[in-house]
Amino acid sequence: MLEFDIVPARRRPAEERAALLADPGFGRVFTDHMITIKFGEDGWHDARLIPFGPLSLSPATAALHYSQELFEGLKAYALPSGEIGLFRPEANARRLNATAERLAMPALPEELFLKAVWTLVEADRDWVPSGEGQSLYIRPFMIATDPFLGVRPSSEYLFAVIASPSGAYFSGGAKPVTVWISQDYSRAAPGGTGHVKAAANYAVSLRAQAQAQDAGCDQTVFLDAVEQRWIEESGSMNLFFVYENSHLVTPPLNGSILPGVTRDSVIRLARHNGWTVEERPYSVDEWRADAESGALRETFACGTGVVITAIGRARSRDGEFTIAGAAEGPVTASIRDTLVGIQRGRLEDPFGWSVRRP
Ligand SMILES: *Cc1c(COP(=O)(O)O)cnc(C)c1O
Numbered sequence: 102m103l104e105f106d107i108v109p110a111r112r113r114p115a116e117e118r119a120a121l122l123a124d125p126g127f128g129r130v131f132t133d134h135m136i137t138i139k140f141g142e143d144g145w146h147d148a149r150l151i152p153f154g155p156l157s158l159s160p161a162t163a164a165l166h167y168s169q170e171l172f173e174g175l176k177a178y179a180l181p182s183g184e185i186g187l188f189r190p191e192a193n194a195r196r197l198n199a200t201a202e203r204l205a206m207p208a209l210p211e212e213l214f215l216k217a218v219w220t221l222v223e224a225d226r227d228w229v230p231s232g233e234g235q236s237l238y239i240r241p242f243m244i245a246t247d248p249f250l251g252v253r254p255s256s257e258y259l260f261a262v263i264a265s266p267s268g269a270y271f272s273g274g275a276k277p278v279t280v281w282i283s284q285d286y287s288r289a290a291p292g293g294t295g296h297v298k299a300a301a302n303y304a305v306s307l308r309a310q311a312q313a314q315d316a317g318c319d320q321t322v323f324l325d326a327v328e329q330r331w332i333e334e335s336g337s338m339n340l341f342f343v344y345e346n347s348h349l350v351t352p353p354l355n356g357s358i359l360p361g362v363t364r365d366s367v368i369r370l371a372r373h374n375g376w377t378v379e380e381r382p383y384s385v386d387e388w389r390a391d392a393e394s395g396a397l398r399e400t401f402a403c404g405t406g407v408v409i410t411a412i413g414r415a416r417s418r419d420g421e422f423t424i425a426g427a428a429e430g431p432v433t434a435s436i437r438d439t440l441v442g443i444q445r446g447r448l449e450d451p452f453g454w455s456v457r458r459p
């Protein structure tokens with residue numbers, strides 16, 4: 102296993118840190134350090150913990166031109182015991198490698214991923230906020246760094262980890278959101294990269310997200326690219342539809358849906374509760390009809406950033422419908438409270454999801 106060279110940062114004073122942690126927002130405040138590891142013909146090398154700061158790159162850097170780049174996202178929590186807990190980090194390590202394979206990038210040993218994340222979290226543990234709804238959002242990413250304009254997989258790469266103390270993802274708090282059903286733009290197509298965390302997936306979703314915002318909505322819901330009929334997922338969240346007797350429906354991992362760690366956790370938690378979860382294609386017509394008839398009790402979205410958020414309304418060019426009076430339902434609230442309780446170390450964790458430093 103690589104050892105990390107440590108170049109300590111000038112640590113910002115406690116008062117400055119406290120002021121930033123009071124209301125960090127999402128993704129705009131960063132800790133004192135970052136991790137970088139390089140890849141070349143001899144494999145992974147030069148693992149370092151260094152001060153957070155700009156990268157120096159050739160303007161010909163492959164990632165800037167052809168988007169051979171990926172990312173991950175996970176959170177660290179300040180636990181009541183005073184320790185730091187990470188939520189299922191090995192799932193992110195595995196998914197990073199699935200993405201790397203699809204983008205013709207090198208695999209990163211899972212233990213190296215975990216060591217990189219823990220090294221940064223330990224160095225900057227004073228930046229893990231402990232307020233309600235707060236956590237340290239960790240952003241590992243990998244970019245192709247060959248200074249070469251030919252189109253081919255790069256031979257050199259940079260893996261880095263940065264961390265950002267964060268509050269609630271939506272500034273509005275836990276109130277149900279309104280989504281825009283995108284009929285003009287697709288996020289992912291069969292055979293494409295929708296099932297992996299490629300940075301480029303986000304570039305192609307931004308126009309739809311801008312349209313959603315213009316329509317007064319918080320998030321976009323994407324449909325399948327072929328028939329524009331089957332619900333896939335939201336911009337950075339997977340979707341669940343809740344029926345009578347805590348029966349949950351979620352679209353299956355069909356190759357264009359991102360396999361969220363939160364999605365998997367929700368499914369396992371629901372089944373642990375004795376609830377039923379059906380992974381099956383779910384159409385936008387079914388969603389609307391069942392919301393209008395009242396058969397559909399709740400809809401929620403889930404992902405690392407937001408954890409769980411209720412969807413109260415859905416809007417599209419064809420009009421709008423409301424789900425159960427646009428109020429958060431009991432299944433959504435129960436799953437959110439359990440998941441957040443496990444993440445924050447307040448509830449028993451029968452799954453072993455919250456991990457301490459090895
Ligand atoms: C990251 C992401 C999710 C959520 O995945 P989590 O592992 O739960 O954070 C859902 N959809 C897309 C498109 C994503 O990129």
